[in-house]
Amino acid sequence: MTKRLQVLLDEEEYEEIRDIAHRHRMSLAEWVRQALRRARSDHPDSVDAKLRAIAEASRHSFPSGDIEDMLEEIEAGRQLL
Numbered sequence: 133m134t135k136r137l138q139v140l141l142d143e144e145e146y147e148e149i150r151d152i153a154h155r156h157r158m159s160l161a162e163w164v165r166q167a168l169r170r171a172r173s174d175h176p177d178s179v180d181a182k183l184r185a186i187a188e189a190s191r192h193s194f195p196s197g198d199i200e201d202m203l204e205e206i207e208a209g210r211q212l213l
Contacts, residue, residue: 139164 141149153163173180196202 149163150160153160156163158166172178175181
Protein backbone atom coordinates (compact mmCIF):
# COMPACT_ATOMS: atom_id res chain seq x y z
CA MET A 133 0.00 0.00 0.00
CA THR A 134 1.34 3.41 -0.89
CA LYS A 135 0.77 6.63 1.01
CA ARG A 136 0.78 10.21 -0.19
CA LEU A 137 3.10 12.73 1.46
CA GLN A 138 2.53 16.44 0.99
CA VAL A 139 5.45 18.79 1.59
CA LEU A 140 5.10 22.55 1.39
CA LEU A 141 8.08 24.47 -0.03
CA ASP A 142 8.55 28.08 -0.91
CA GLU A 143 8.72 28.75 -4.64
CA GLU A 144 12.49 29.28 -4.78
CA GLU A 145 13.24 26.04 -2.94
CA TYR A 146 10.75 24.11 -5.07
CA GLU A 147 12.30 25.37 -8.31
CA GLU A 148 15.81 24.55 -7.11
CA ILE A 149 14.82 20.98 -6.23
CA ARG A 150 12.88 20.60 -9.48
CA ASP A 151 15.98 21.74 -11.43
CA ILE A 152 18.19 19.25 -9.59
CA ALA A 153 15.74 16.44 -10.39
CA HIS A 154 15.66 17.54 -14.03
CA ARG A 155 19.49 17.47 -14.20
CA HIS A 156 19.36 13.89 -12.89
CA ARG A 157 16.76 13.08 -15.57
CA MET A 158 14.09 12.03 -13.11
CA SER A 159 10.78 13.31 -11.95
CA LEU A 160 10.63 15.55 -8.93
CA ALA A 161 8.68 12.86 -7.05
CA GLU A 162 11.31 10.18 -7.79
CA TRP A 163 14.15 12.48 -6.80
CA VAL A 164 12.43 13.23 -3.49
CA ARG A 165 11.77 9.51 -2.86
CA GLN A 166 15.45 8.71 -3.47
CA ALA A 167 16.60 11.60 -1.26
CA LEU A 168 14.36 10.36 1.55
CA ARG A 169 15.67 6.80 1.16
CA ARG A 170 19.27 8.06 1.34
CA ALA A 171 18.49 10.14 4.40
CA ARG A 172 16.84 7.17 6.08
CA SER A 173 19.76 4.83 5.35
CA ASP A 174 22.30 7.44 6.49
CA HIS A 175 20.58 7.91 9.83
CA PRO A 176 23.10 7.13 12.60
CA ASP A 177 20.68 4.69 14.26
CA SER A 178 20.38 2.69 11.07
CA VAL A 179 21.91 -0.78 11.24
CA ASP A 180 23.10 -0.35 7.66
CA ALA A 181 24.85 2.91 8.54
CA LYS A 182 26.58 1.27 11.50
CA LEU A 183 27.71 -1.67 9.36
CA ARG A 184 29.03 0.73 6.70
CA ALA A 185 30.97 2.64 9.37
CA ILE A 186 32.51 -0.58 10.68
CA ALA A 187 33.42 -1.72 7.17
CA GLU A 188 35.01 1.68 6.44
CA ALA A 189 36.98 1.65 9.68
CA SER A 190 38.24 -1.87 9.07
CA ARG A 191 39.92 -0.73 5.84
CA HIS A 192 42.41 1.32 7.86
CA SER A 193 45.48 0.03 9.60
CA PHE A 194 46.30 2.25 12.54
CA PRO A 195 48.79 1.32 15.25
CA SER A 196 47.23 0.23 18.49
CA GLY A 197 48.57 -0.68 21.87
CA ASP A 198 48.06 -3.77 23.92
CA ILE A 199 44.49 -3.88 25.19
CA GLU A 200 45.53 -4.40 28.83
CA ASP A 201 47.88 -1.39 28.69
CA MET A 202 45.15 0.74 27.12
CA LEU A 203 42.62 -0.27 29.79
CA GLU A 204 45.10 0.56 32.55
CA GLU A 205 45.74 3.99 31.02
CA ILE A 206 42.01 4.66 30.78
CA GLU A 207 41.50 3.68 34.39
CA ALA A 208 44.45 5.84 35.49
CA GLY A 209 42.89 8.79 33.68
CA ARG A 210 39.59 8.24 35.45
CA GLN A 211 41.30 8.29 38.82
CA LEU A 212 42.69 11.75 38.05
CA LEU A 213 39.19 13.16 37.76
